Amino acid sequence: MRISVIGCGYLGAVHAASLAHLGHDVVGIDVDPEKVENLSAGRAPIFEPGLPDLLAEGLESTRLRFSTDIADAAGAHVHFIAVGTPQLAGSTGADMRFVDAAVASLIPHLRGGDLVVGKSTVPVGTAARLAPDIEAVGARLAWNPEFLREGYAVTDTIAPDRLVYGIADGDDIAVDELNEVYAAAIESDTPVIVTDYATAELVKVAANSFLATKISFINAMAEIAEVTGADVTKLADAIGYDKRIGRKFLNAGVGFGGGCLPKDIRAFTARAEELGRSDSVAFLKEVDAINLRRRERVVELVIERLGGSAFQKKVAVLGLAFKPNSDDVRDSPALDVAVRLHGLGANVVATDPEAIANSRRLHPQLTFGTVEEALAGADAVVVVTEWKQYRHLDPREVAAVVANPLVIDARNCLDAEAWADAGWEYVGLGRRPLSR
Numbered sequence: 259m260r261i262s263v264i265g266c267g268y269l270g271a272v273h274a275a276s277l278a279h280l281g282h283d284v285v286g287i288d289v290d291p292e293k294v295e296n297l298s299a300g301r302a303p304i305f306e307p308g309l310p311d312l313l314a315e316g317l318e319s320t321r322l323r324f325s326t327d328i329a330d331a332a333g334a335h336v337h338f339i340a341v342g343t344p345q346l347a348g349s350t351g352a353d354m355r356f357v358d359a360a361v362a363s364l365i366p367h368l369r370g371g372d373l374v375v376g377k378s379t380v381p382v383g384t385a386a387r388l389a390p391d392i393e394a395v396g397a398r399l400a401w402n403p404e405f406l407r408e409g410y411a412v413t414d415t416i417a418p419d420r421l422v423y424g425i426a427d428g429d430d431i432a433v434d435e436l437n438e439v440y441a442a443a444i445e446s447d448t449p450v451i452v453t454d455y456a457t458a459e460l461v462k463v464a465a466n467s468f469l470a471t472k473i474s475f476i477n478a479m480a481e482i483a484e485v486t487g488a489d490v491t492k493l494a495d496a497i498g499y500d501k502r503i504g505r506k507f508l509n510a511g512v513g514f515g516g517g518c519l520p521k522d523i524r525a526f527t528a529r530a531e532e533l534g535r536s537d538s539v540a541f542l543k544e545v546d547a548i549n550l551r552r553r554e555r556v557v558e559l560v561i562e563r564l565g566g567s568a569f570q571k572k573v574a575v576l577g578l579a580f581k582p583n584s585d586d587v588r589d590s591p592a593l594d595v596a597v598r599l600h601g602l603g604a605n606v607v608a609t610d611p612e613a614i615a616n617s618r619r620l621h622p623q624l625t626f627g628t629v630e631e632a633l634a635g636a637d638a639v640v641v642v643t644e645w646k647q648y649r650h651l652d653p654r655e656v657a658a659v660v661a662n663p664l665v666i667d668a669r670n671c672l673d674a675e676a677w678a679d680a681g682w683e684y685v686g687l688g689r690r691p692l693s694r
């Protein structure tokens with residue numbers, strides 16, 4: 259099948275490369291010439307495990323190519339819209355400019371019978387708004403939300419745990435076409451949910467709202483644990499054994515970040531307000547507030563444990579990405595903690611295996627270094643992204659290079675006993691500090 263993918267960011271680049279891997283003839287289109295040049299040379303614009311291999315495979319087979327010219331979408335039969343919907347500056351709503359521009363620029367190149375497929379996360383009602391202009395040129399629209407997790411984006415795309423097709427009334431052909439697109443990815447037990455536009459759009463924001471709520475729920479329990487001497491990690495294990503609850507997404511810590519969860523819950527709240535249903539999702543404001551409070555708490559703990567001030571204290575910040583296996587620092591709690599500590603006069607040296615370049619672009623005032631440089635002579639070590647490299651640090655070796663063995667484990671990812679045994683004052687979130 260001939261396919262175009264409009265937008266080659268986190269979502270589109272992975273989607274285009276994955277569809278080529280699934281056997282299609284794919285052109286990825288992006289307005290950014292540098293991105294297109296890099297992708298055309300097989301260089302992934304983001305750190306995403308597996309993506310470089312898929313790019314190399316697709317380019318070599320010539321099934322995959324990239325272009326800045328939207329006219330190159332002509333000739334494809336299915337056109338995916340995979341541009342970003344970031345948070346609007348000065349508002350909580352989603353910025354729809356990129357989706358609107360992508361669709362408007364695509365329309366003159368559509369042929370009768372073509373299928374346009376929205377993948378971007380959008381406010382409910384968007385597909386219904388866009389469909390008439392697409393139908394006016396004899397093409398059709400479907401909405402097929404993406405559930406990929408950064409760090410696992412390739413696996414999630416080529417082996418999805420479910421597929422959702424939002425289609426126009428009676429457009430059964432769209433179902434067949436989408437099944438053909440994903441034929442090589444659909445296993446006999448892969449659920450395919452065929453529904454209307456609004457449900458498909460809502461599935462995505464509802465899923466992300468649920469995940470965000472689960473994280474903020476356990477972080478709220480962490481707040482209670484902190485004043486009662488309880489241990490939130492044991493609590494999460496205990497409630498997680500209830501199959502109706504499940505242990506996943508119950509890791510208390512510095513909270514969620516990234517390009518999806520924070521902006522999606524805010525955009526959903528804004529959309530519900532427009533729909534006159536702000537009460538229905540009022541709890542999401544609380545979810546957001548709990549999440550942001552955890553960042554403050556980490557900073558507060560550093561100050562408290564340093565005796566009341568971080569001024570001129572050397573603080574090693576381990577981690578900048580919003581989660582491991584990613585170089586993404588959008589709304590990253592880790593980067594936020596580094597910036598706040600720097601703002602309080604601490605000598606922050608921040609490190610990350612992949613996210614230093616992106617962090618420096620946003621916050622050139624910070625000092626970045628290797629993990630060794632960060633740890634040398636540190637008065638406090640703060641682990642804010644649970645990269646494997648940090649989880650596997652040897653507490654005895656690290657104790658030998660710091661000035662003061664104080665570790666704030668903002669992801670509850672270290673072995674508290676082992677660190678305490680090695681002479682550290684161990685401070686997790688939602689659990690009692692530990693020292694021998």
Ligand code: UDX
Pocket residue numbers: 404405406407408409466469473506507508509510511512513514515516517518519580581
């Ligand atoms: C999320 C959704 O999982 C995905 O389905 C959707 O398509 C896009 O948004 P992603 O942003 O890649 O994916 O990251 P995810 O793994 O969901 O983690 C989000 C944030 O929550 C991270 O900052 C992570 O550290 C944090 N988190 C996750 C917790 O704080 N605790 C947990 O238990 C789980």
